[in-house]
Amino acid sequence: MTERIVVVAGALVRDGRLLAARRSAPPDLAGRWELPGGKVEPGETPERALVRELREELGADTQALERVPGEWPLKPGYVLVVWAARLLSGSAEPAPLEDHDELRWLTPEEIWDVDWLDQDVPAVKSALPWLGPGA
Template identity: 45%
Template sequence: MSDQIVVAGALIDGAALLVAQRERPPELAGLWELPGGKVAAGESDEAALARELAEELGVDVTVGARLGADVALGPATFLRAYLVTQTGGTLHPNDHRALRWVTADELDCLAWVPADRAWVADLKLALGG
């Protein structure tokens, strides 16, 4: 069986990063994350991330460079982040409790989902912090 990849997008606008507050599952509800989702069989990371962000946020994106290292979520499941640029659409929390723009100075104080916390240092660098 092959690994399951979950992709997340770091949408940066100027000096701010978009973070999304989880609605579910209960153990993660209220925590903040980079939005994204699972890569389907035969789908590229980039296509999956563009699809997920269109579904979750209502935006079109261009997927850029990888951000940080893969984070293991389980024995054969890995979380992978990419920098993304919004190219269309209007942000709306279709699948999240809330959306918020944060600066590099706010990253350490955010109540992150545990897996995404691994990228805080990389996100600070991406934000020029």
């Protein structure tokens, strides 16, 4: 049986807006948008992996709140899971540090204004309830 690698992403919500990150690498993904996150390391829970990855990628301290229902296949052997998350009070404003060149806080009306990675589209749709009424 092949190993299943879990990639966790954060539906980081603030004031009814969802944080989107534009990829700058690798070249085949550059310019497209995603929910930020990364791989769960051996022995790490998805929640801890999300907090670590968001600190590494965005320089922000966050809290994983609740898992968004569903999981989505990435490349063979990889699966994407998403957690609703929030910035901790006093945390620095997220900034693109690794593999991203721009961040945007998107209102529900702006969600589809960016070119999401294919695998993130169903994850974003599943995360919309965390934006609140009207999302």
